[in-house]
Structures are given as C-alpha cells and as structure tokens.
Amino acid sequence: MEMHSQAFLENAREALGDPEKTRRRGLLAAFTPMVRNAAMESFGKFEPLRQHLRRVRQHTLDNLDHYLDRFEQEALSNGNHVHFAMDGEEMNRIVLEICQRHSARRIAKGKSMVTEETGLSRHLQGAGLNVTETDLGEYIIQQAGEPPSHIVGPALHKSAAEVRDLFLARHDLGERELEETSQLVQEARGVLRQRFLEADVGIIGANALVAENGYSMLVTNEGNGDLCANLPPVLIVCTTLERILPRAEDATAMMRLLVRSATGQPHTCYTSFYSGPRREQDTDGPIETHFVLLDDKRTDILASDYREMLQCIRCGACLNHCPIYAAAGGHAYGAVYMGPMGSVLTPLLTSLEESHLLPNACTSCGRCAEVCPSGIPLPDLLRDLRQAEQAAKLSPPRWRTGLKLHAWLARHPRLYHGLTALGIPLLHRLGRRRGSFSKLPLAGGWTSQRDFPAPQRKTFMQAYAGVLKAEKKRRRHD
Amino acid sequence: MTKSARSRIFAKIRHSSRGATAATIREELDSFGKAPAADLPTPDTATAFLANVLKNQGTVDCAANRTDAVRAVGQYLYQHYRTHRLVAGNDSRLAAMPWRDAGVLPRFGTAEGNEPAALSYARLGVAETGAVVTFTGKANPAANNLLAEHHIVLVNCEDLVGDMEEAWLRIRHEVDRDGRPRGINFIAGPSSTADIEGQLVYGAHGPRGWHVILLGYMPASALEDARALAAG
Numbered sequence A: 001m002e003m004h005s006q007a008f009l010e011n012a013r014e015a016l017g018d019p020e021k022t023r024r025r026g027l028l029a030a031f032t033p034m035v036r037n038a039a040m041e042s043f044g045k046f047e048p049l050r051q052h053l054r055r056v057r058q059h060t061l062d063n064l065d066h067y068l069d070r071f072e073q074e075a076l077s078n079g080n081h082v083h084f085a086m087d088g089e090e091m092n093r094i095v096l097e098i099c100q101r102h103s104a105r106r107i108a109k110g111k112s113m114v115t116e117e118t119g120l121s122r123h124l125q126g127a128g129l130n131v132t133e134t135d136l137g138e139y140i141i142q143q144a145g146e147p148p149s150h151i152v153g154p155a156l157h158k159s160a161a162e163v164r165d166l167f168l169a170r171h172d173l174g175e176r177e178l179e180e181t182s183q184l185v186q187e188a189r190g191v192l193r194q195r196f197l198e199a200d201v202g203i204i205g206a207n208a209l210v211a212e213n214g215y216s217m218l219v220t221n222e223g224n225g226d227l228c229a230n231l232p233p234v235l236i237v238c239t240t241l242e243r244i245l246p247r248a249e250d251a252t253a254m255m256r257l258l259v260r261s262a263t264g265q266p267h268t269c270y271t272s273f274y275s276g277p278r279r280e281q282d283t284d285g286p287i288e289t290h291f292v293l294l295d296d297k298r299t300d301i302l303a304s305d306y307r308e309m310l311q312c313i314r315c316g317a318c319l320n321h322c323p324i325y326a327a328a329g330g331h332a333y334g335a336v337y338m339g340p341m342g343s344v345l346t347p348l349l350t351s352l353e354e355s356h357l358l359p360n361a362c363t364s365c366g367r368c369a370e371v372c373p374s375g376i377p378l379p380d381l382l383r384d385l386r387q388a389e390q391a392a393k394l395s396p397p398r399w400r401t402g403l404k405l406h407a408w409l410a411r412h413p414r415l416y417h418g419l420t421a422l423g424i425p426l427l428h429r430l431g432r433r434r435g436s437f438s439k440l441p442l443a444g445g446w447t448s449q450r451d452f453p454a455p456q457r458k459t460f461m462q463a464y465a466g467v468l469k470a471e472k473k474r475r476r477h478d
Numbered sequence B: 001m002t003k004s005a006r007s008r009i010f011a012k013i014r015h016s017s018r019g020a021t022a023a024t025i026r027e028e029l030d031s032f033g034k035a036p037a038a039d040l041p042t043p044d045t046a047t048a049f050l051a052n053v054l055k056n057q058g059t060v061d062c063a064a065n066r067t068d069a070v071r072a073v074g075q076y077l078y079q080h081y082r083t084h085r086l087v088a089g090n091d092s093r094l095a096a097m098p099w100r101d102a103g104v105l106p107r108f109g110t111a112e113g114n115e116p117a118a119l120s121y122a123r124l125g126v127a128e129t130g131a132v133v134t135f136t137g138k139a140n141p142a143a144n145n146l147l148a149e150h151h152i153v154l155v156n157c158e159d160l161v162g163d164m165e166e167a168w169l170r171i172r173h174e175v176d177r178d179g180r181p182r183g184i185n186f187i188a189g190p191s192s193t194a195d196i197e198g199q200l201v202y203g204a205h206g207p208r209g210w211h212v213i214l215l216g217y218m219p220a221s222a223l224e225d226a227r228a229l230a231a232g
C-alpha cells in the first residue's frame, strides 16, 4: 500500500477547505450512527452478544495455532490449495503465479480490505492482467483512480453527479439518461455482468474462516462477491489469519453485530459459505480453489500489547462515530485503514515513524469504544501509541515541550489551580455575552468549524469544592 | 517459499499460544454457551419468517399444497413478464410438482446470463433473519440464485427454524448424511447497494426481485399478521 500518513495534517486541512464535501461528510456522520443505533436498539442484546463474541475471539486468538491447523486440514480435505504469505508482496506473488498458471487474462474481484492492504490489483495489472473491482463502490473508485475513503462504503465521498460524470467518461455507451442513482446502478450492473461472465479467475476476501469445516464466509448485499466465487473457473480467497473462528455458528453470531454495526441492517442479503471446488455432481462452480492466508504483521500484533486489535471485524462503526473522521474524511489518513481502527492499525502494520501522527487524530471522546462490536478499547490503544510516540521522540518538539510543561504543572496542583483560577473567569467574562467564541487566538483551526463554548465562571475544581462543602453542611444538619 | 512462510507463521503463533490440549480448548469453548439471538417478532415461526422476509424487501405468498404453490409461481411470472419462462435446478422435489396445473414448464438446469426468473427449493428458512438457505449443487446451481432478474424460492413450513444456531444444527445433520456442499447460501432479500451517496437501490448485481412462497400448514392469519408486523 502507498502511505501518505505523514501528511495527515495537511490532508485534513485541505479536506476541510472543500465546503460541499465537508457538508456531505457531516450528513453521513449524522446518518450512519442513527441507523446503527436504531438497529442495536431493536436488537436489544448488544452488550451480552458483544461479551460473548469477545470471549470466543479471545479464546480463538489464545489458541490460534490449534484453530489455524484445524482450518488448514479441513480446507485441504475440502479440495483447496492452501498458501501462507508472510507479507503483502508474497501474497501478491502467489496470486499472480496462480493466474499465470491458468493463462488468465481477466480477473473479477470482490471487495477485500486485505488486498487493498497488499495492493494486489495494481500488482496484477502491472503484470498485464485485466482486473475489475466488482463491488459498486470499489468499481467507482477504481475507475476514478482513487483509494477507498471508508472500509465499508469506499466511494461514499463521491456525489452521484461525480459518479455520473465518471461513468459518462469511462463507459462508451453513447447518449443516455443518467439522472437517477438507480440508472447509475443499472449501468454498472450491465457493464459488470459481462465482466463476471468473461472472468478467468475470481478473487474474494473472507469475513470469517470456519475452523471446524474449512468453509470461508462471505457477506455482501450486492451479490458481487458470490458471482466472483461461483462463475469463474478458478477462485482465490485472500484473507488474514485472524479471521478464523471455531464454529459456523460463531461466524453467524458475529454477523448479528457486524451488519447492524456496519449498515444498520439486521443482516445482509447474501451470507455465503464456500468450501472448495465443485463436487463431482455439480453443474457449476470453480474447478480449482485457493486460500491465500496472509500474516503481514498479525503474528507480531498477536505477541504485542495491541493484540485486541486483531478482534476487529472491519464494520466501520468507529469511523462513523469519530468526529475526526467526520471532519477530515478517510483520504486524510493517507492509508488503507482510516478512522480510529486505522489510527491503531496503520502504525502497527507500517511503522510508528511513518504514521505517528495518526494516533494523535483523536479527541478521546470514547464513542468508538462504546460502539465497537468487538469491544476494542480503541482510545486506550491510541493513547498507548501516543506514549510510544513520545518515548521515541517522534512528535514535534513544540508538542513535546507543551506536554512536558503540562505534566510539570499537573504535578504542582497549587500552581495549576492558581493559573486555571485566573484563566477561566477571564474567558468567562470575555465570552459571557454570546456564551461562546467564534474566534480564539491560537485555536483558529478549531473555531473555523465550530464555536468554543465560554466556560462557567468557576473552574471544575472550584465548583467541586463548593459541592463538597455543601454536602458536608447538609450532613451536619441531618 | 510458501512452505517456509507456513512454518514461520506457525512458529510465531505457537510462541504466543497457550499450548492447551484439544480437549481443554473444546471444554473452554463449550463453556461460553449459546450466543444471544434476535427475538422473533411473534412466537409463531411461520408468521415471524414471513414478516422478516417482507422486511427484507421480499414479496411473499402462502400455499397450502403443491398445486397452490405452482399456481403462485405461475401468477408471479405472469405478473412480471406475461410469460411462463422459468429455470429451475434438477431438484427431484421441483420435478415432481404438478406444473401442468399452472401452465408452467420450467427448464431444468443452470441459469444463463439473461434469465428472467429462476426457481429454487430451499433447504431451510430462518425466522430470525427472514433468510432462505440453499446448497449449491445439481439441485440448485449457484447461478440460479444470482443471475436471474427474479428469484423465486419455495420453502416448506416444516423446514423453518427459529434462529441461526438451529439452522446450523439442521445443516450439520444434512452434511453428515450427504457430505459438505460446495456452497451454503443464506439469502435474505433482493440484491442491493447503497454505495452511491448511501441511497438504497435494488438489483445491484443479483436479482432485483425476491419472491418467497411458504408451503404447508400454517395459521390462517399468518400472512395478514406478517404484513401488519412488517408494516409496524
């Protein structure tokens, strides 16, 4: 993957400068949590199921050697070829070799974040293969030559008008009406149907690998992944080790939270389990099937303090609930994974040097951890990464000096309280009339998007001391 | 190359593993119990299933017997296409249907790229999700689920289960008897996408219409109650 995380601040500033895109991001940031919350409310068992799944996944990671071994055995006995890849390069090489062995020219590809991570499509195209992304969102950004802006809805940053212009430019279909979204979908359906029928190889990802029976689970609404898995004569499933779950019912139990978290649906249109090549009696399905299981630092993460991150099921809820993601947009992160999960994963998958700004893209509001169906303590992991950043002296000297000063002050409570007791009433007096500031010195970036509320007259500690005093008095009177 | 990746990966995982025995691992897994499932909108499984199919933007019909079922298929085809063209898998249950009663004669085989309608006989229906379950194979080629404009699915009342856990119990039973099918498909709605501006559009890559016909004995008010539940 190409990394531009060093430029996070510039990217974010640039993103905020486009009022139309900022407006649309705002709409999505309001809409996506709403549908997720409604779905969880009507489900009513978010917390108990989250706890259950956490236990199952923790158990799976604790015994990953056992389950991976079992999955491999079952997948082999189902008639698959199973490959392991240490890194993205190795995965790409294995996939290209399979394609070349079959003299494949046309590849139909389903949505897979893992292959985004390894840059598989670019690799195959570089070798002269014709790769078509078949998920509508992925297809749109492939045509536009852009990276995904969201792990679930990769093209949500584009307006329907932009998609229309793109299709008019890219599809040689003459004069036609493309006013409605449904017409755009219809056009893509027609173009892509042909690609499915012509494809020599299908490539898909997996939402889960089931150890007990060697099936992989694929979840889509469009059905594109299923067309990739069923029509071409060769199927390659590209995924990572931590997708393994012990039993089939663990995979479908996970679905209950995954889909509600991702799109607010109780489940997707297609939940499919594939075991391998066509059976003797079968009249369709691939003749040869492969699993390529990628490590790419997962085993390092497994052995680290960030192990919980391997429980992520890529639902995108933390992105949808993140104020920084909403403000800056997915492209600002300059990486394949964005938002809170990306800010943890990217430094772990690349290096802290390259992406140390990302763990700072956090207001510690905690919404991501609240909604994460895997119960990953994202703000804590981000804080730990920031600590590592401080320790490695990667943050700008100005920040470090500021933090040091703050730490020193925090250790001198009298001085701290004295200074805040001076500052807070001053801000209160200045902002009293409007109740907020639309401009503040040194905080222009912040106030360009929203107003800073004027503080109450007293500091928190002063108000708290008042409450304690009143409470004492009340007790004396009781 | 690949072999070395395999051994390196296993070595690294073993290093972080608890190294428990298979029996201990099994015991721990079993101790977690059953995952909480979604509640059914009503205690009657058939009504709940129909309600959830409707919520999934499917259309439904009920049939007391096989003659009614083929008539329902014929009606649906006529409504949408004014034709009786239909493809169905080589399923002995479908072959034995009284097709002549409805004036429909399916072509038994695999769907082509431009088929108007395909018919499947589901193995199961899941009330929790309003999904039908098919296995790939001669009786139901995968293409039949995916390539036609409309997908019509028959489900027997006695093949309805409450939740996904029950579905797997039934599937395991069939797999133990007949071996593992290549694909197990849970289908819960016409194909859809919200990839452009979050707007939901049906008929993304797969069928744009999904019609479920429930066959067998069910409460007389099942369909009416299901419609009320789905609307509410």
Ligand code: SF4
Pocket (backbone or CB within 6 Å): A261, A311, A312, A313, A314, A315, A316, A317, A318, A319, A341, A368, A371, A372, A373, A374, A375, A376, A378
């Ligand atoms: S970290 Fe949690 S909320 Fe974010 S994508 Fe992963 S599972 Fe979903």
